[in-house]
Amino acid sequence: MDPHLLRTYVTVARLGSFSAAARELGYTQSAVSQHIAALETDLGLVLLGRRPVAPTPAGERLLEHAGSLLLRLDAARADLARYAAPPRRTLTLAATPLALHPRVLAALPATGVTLRTLPRDGVPTAVATGGADLGLVDGVAAPSDPLRLPDVAPLTALAVAEEPLAVVLPAGHPLARRTRLDLADLVDARWLDAPDAGLPLDRLRAAHGAPGGHGFRPSLRYEGTDARTVAALAAAGHGLALLPRSATPLASDAALVPLAAPRLVHRTELLHGREPDGPVAELVRRLGHREAADR
Amino acid sequence: MDPHLLRTYVTVARLGSFSAAARELGYTQSAVSQHIAALETDLGLVLLGRRPVAPTPAGERLLEHAGSLLLRLDAARADLARYAAPPRRTLTLAATPLALHPRVLAALPATGVTLRTLPRDGVPTAVATGGADLGLVDGVAAPSDPLRLPDVAPLTALAVAEEPLAVVLPAGHPLARRTRLDLADLVDARWLDAPDAGLPLDRLRAAHGAPGGHGFRPSLRYEGTDARTVAALAAAGHGLALLPRSATPLASDAALVPLAAPRLVHRTELLHGREPDGPVAELVRRLGHREAADR
DNA sequence: TCGAGTTACGAGCCCCGTAAACATC
DNA sequence: GATGTTTACGGGGCTCGTAACTCGA
16 A cells, blocks of 8 residues: 555546556556556455446545545645745735635735635645645634534644624515524525535534435535625525625625524634744734634 | 655654664664665654654654554555455444443344443544444533544444433532532532543533633543442542443442533444444444434 | 664665557447 | 557666664763
């Protein structure tokens, strides 16, 4: 289970071809073939069906392990590299769209900042593998509960902000006159599915206590990262959306009703590798008032 | 960052000696020395101080990564090995002491079972690396919240039971007459520190919302795994203890007061690798009524 | 001087590329 | 026969062991 072999394996599985993988990795087809053969004899399992080239069930399983394994390997290397490198003068920040809280924007230094928005899982990965110095992630959680983040490497998370959640509906919607809404009222509604900009529907289902996967049926799917668009889509009646209050600069045709039960908040956390220095440490100091969790 | 080199490195760090590590791994000192040198040049860092042989700060950091990396590697191998092996006829169960809920014991098959109790972190590890077919872990959590387990590999967790928590005090204790207690009343008390048998004090601090580490000061430390002993120690006045109701067959000199706030329960979960078969699947079917989480 | 880690060097193995064989469309 | 995977084989590099060297108590 040499990492080289694993890397070859995941590449072949992703591309569905030995030769394509060889091109991408800078090997010959022959070498790739030998790598796969070595893995298969080592594990005593056939990992790939040939013609077409596709993972067997065991191979699917290995893919899950291998992905996380290679990720952690990169993370370890990147983390150690920080020890060798001189302190950074600039700062790269990876954030989910809704995590760009005004408090954070206000605290950023005037120069030397690169900001990049990524989908949710990409942020921890970027911080772990050194693609970013700091990460900002948002999500729903019970008040003062830490977010559930995939633990790719030892990262430290600090709570940055918590704010109430609100349901966005068209102004004419029957529920728009309410002063508060419970999640239970909304299980059967159609919801916008905007995993990169809004809050994933899975989280709602989980919060509502139905991990089985029923309820909160998706309507339109939006694959962009702009919260304003999500709010506009909801106002136009394409489905409900749950957003933090501050992220919804309202059009006149939308109604915003606070979510009352269950008690959930929109939470933003700052993620960093350990022992930040230079501008990273400065920003952490300005933002992090209370420690959330050590992963 | 070849796993072989990492394994050599952690062994050297653990034993504090190149030659001892060489003996343990079946290499010559020379090879070990070359392994370490290779790692150090690869990463561009000095990992070990020689004479005495001890990790540098960067080396300490690598140790954290390497430990988890090697563990996951073993886990992946063990998981894949299950695909190749014929279905098991026997069943090995790893459990924390308080996780042996009567429901579980009742559901065990009559023959072919090996039961082993381990400290908390050992259970997920054992299941992941194939040391056990199934794991049972207990912990405190908010009602219907999954436990926070270290994620060493993709494991599936099923909720088995939740039951109320109670504080064990000596019969003569000033608080023993109360009909309910809040955690806030008990921050300043002395607590038994019994990480392997009772509930770790860190969890109490976290539940109380003070991750800083204050409060819940330890009194006597008990390193065994017997819950009965913990209850007896608490009854004898050596410190308070928090236990699930059912785990405290009471001596007459002890008082049991239910914990009322925050709303916490003692929860047990069943852990298994995916797609169980044979007796494993049978037990899972009998016990797992609701799925807790997929890690 | 002794214990312990490093360095020099050579033998063997492993890994990859070339090239030919083989399979499938 | 075109495309794509496997197998045979050979060279170069890597890894480990032997043994000589170095350093500190």
